[in-house]
Amino acid sequence: METPWNLAPCDLSHFIKELRPTKSATKEVNDAIESLVGYMKKKLTVTVGRVGVAGEWGKSLSTQDDIFIDLLLYITDFRAIEDHSKRLPSIVNELRECLNDKYRLGMKNAQDCLTVYLPTCDDMITCTVFPTVDLLGNNPTQGTSSVYSMRHNIIIAILFSLANIGTFYRKFITVSDRSPYNATILEMQSNLIKKTPVYLHDLIRLVKVWQTTKLSLRSREPKPELFDLVTLHRWCKAGCPSEFDIRKGFFDVMKTLGDWASLQVIWGGTQYGRYDKNIMEEVAKHNLHICLEDTPLVMDPIDPFLNYCSGVRRLIWEEIERTARETTKEAVLKGGEVTPNWQ
Template sequence: MGRILSRIFNGETSNSPECSSVVVHINPGEENYEPWCLPQHELGNWFSENIQHGTNAFAKDCKSAIDSVVQHIYCRCSENILAFHVYKVVKGGSLGKGTMVKDLSDVDLVAFVSQPYLEPISKIEKEEYKETLSGIIADLTSTLRGVQNVQIIRSDEYLLNFKIQVGSRWIDVDLLPTTDNVPKFQRSYRKLFLTMLDCGNGTRQLYSASFVQYRKQFVKEQPGYVKELIRLVKYWASRFLPKYLQKSYPLELITIYRWEKAGKPSYLDKAQGLRSVLKVLTKLDRLRVYWSYMSGVDYQLNEIIIRKLDMKSPIVLDPANPTNNVCFMYKEDKIEVLASAAKRTLKTDLLKSVTVWPYFGEYRAHRW
């Protein structure tokens, strides 16, 4: 998995400015419902009956529906209805990473377009890349319009967003076309990330979709009990956070980080794990986390990236693409909203008497 390199400023006073906004509680009275009103020892059974049960079947149905869309795209390419060839579609998001929760999860599809129709950003100008990408998105929109059980929502310069029906539910899907912007089988990706540092933010975003396989792999390779904790954290977010703060990937990485800093316990009490993650969310302005997951990425490079891009806490760098701070949206009043929701939950019957995981390791790199 590489190494986790992290800092959380325990016991120090935060320098973040005070926020004067009023925090509005989502779902008032939620604390009185299960699982928050349950004793700690009953959480496991509640999780099995209410989250685990049905999720696997839902994920299977969702995968089947998504596969039908993917096959439709492949067929249009083979019939030359589309001017380009899609040689691979990677299922990302919760479905691809194995952290899906029924009724809550969205899906990311990344369609890799063959060269020379879409050349890597390193070979052509940014504007030419964007123009070609825009045409691909328009063509994909056209080919999916009218497909049974698919409802086009919107598109922008990076993606096509649509809904697909899975049983009686409609699931959000983001379809992002890209090409091989990330060279395969590199002994070191250090040069790539240094090159990306010299690009503007818009160009770095064009690279982002190409990292999907590494992003997916990092989460998918986590033990099953860690992915169960991630599902529980996502469920918590759906009940206590506003929609705009329910983004999965930051919560997934914060959960993995906290488990690793506890020494990767092989036995995971869900209540203890949840309390430990929520305690991190009460101190987000102190968080600075990164990994040495990609070959050639180390403590020094991560610090160079943070400094050169002038990143502000909370900082959680994407293990697959450390030029991306996945917590960039957690700023000022949003930190207060997250902290308030976490503190509110920590007072519930379920968690108020639970001890958090200990912290192991110092600021510098630690081999896990």
């Protein structure tokens, strides 16, 4: 991938536009997903109630060279959360058998998902399929009946009210097995980013280019989501502008990463935090790996159990700091500064 660090500021906007998947590529990927879903619905003996798209594609953050899809199959045959763990392995095996006739599959035999390679004109797109129980739409949750199927659209709208989100999290933080909730979390994480402005999507893509070409860490930590969430958090601090100078937003992110020892990203009780402050504090109290007074700290706005700074070694942080500070001196950010609303 080309790098923009030596570009003149006036050329950066063209580079960013080139990062976006083209309209033809977007149509091709969406058609491939639709074809896969149609084939699975036809071949599976279980019923697919609805489909969710997560991952980079679901977040609208994919670049032309980096397309990964998480496909969530909500199975109506799961009548309660308890059915998920009991029936999931057999459904994954059935899914593997029916797809093997038409698609190239991943070699790893996971118990809760299946990797499928979708053919396109230029490449094979990685798609991970998750059969799961629907906690957002037309399937029942624990101890409820199937009235959802009769008023599907209304229930979806109501479920996302603050009261129902609170109910979801009160259950989520008390269960010993959180795996049935994973797909719901994935979809909520994707929807959160997808519904933010296009300008922010472009900035996150630019930070991804920096992460993979300028930073180039060999370590698996920190996860890419850390950089996404730092960018989202700085955008919130800038007032959530719908349009802004991407150079100034990028400079703000680099300056923040250049002072990692002060990094603290907490979402409970904020506009983009889906769980409230009480839930966040409850999780922290019972999880020895999370202390809300520590830095660096980057919490997930959807999953209160996820601190993306956990396990990241000091040497890695120092490399992030050094690279971020060097980047602020590159030609593309010459004369850069942090301004109100990134204007």
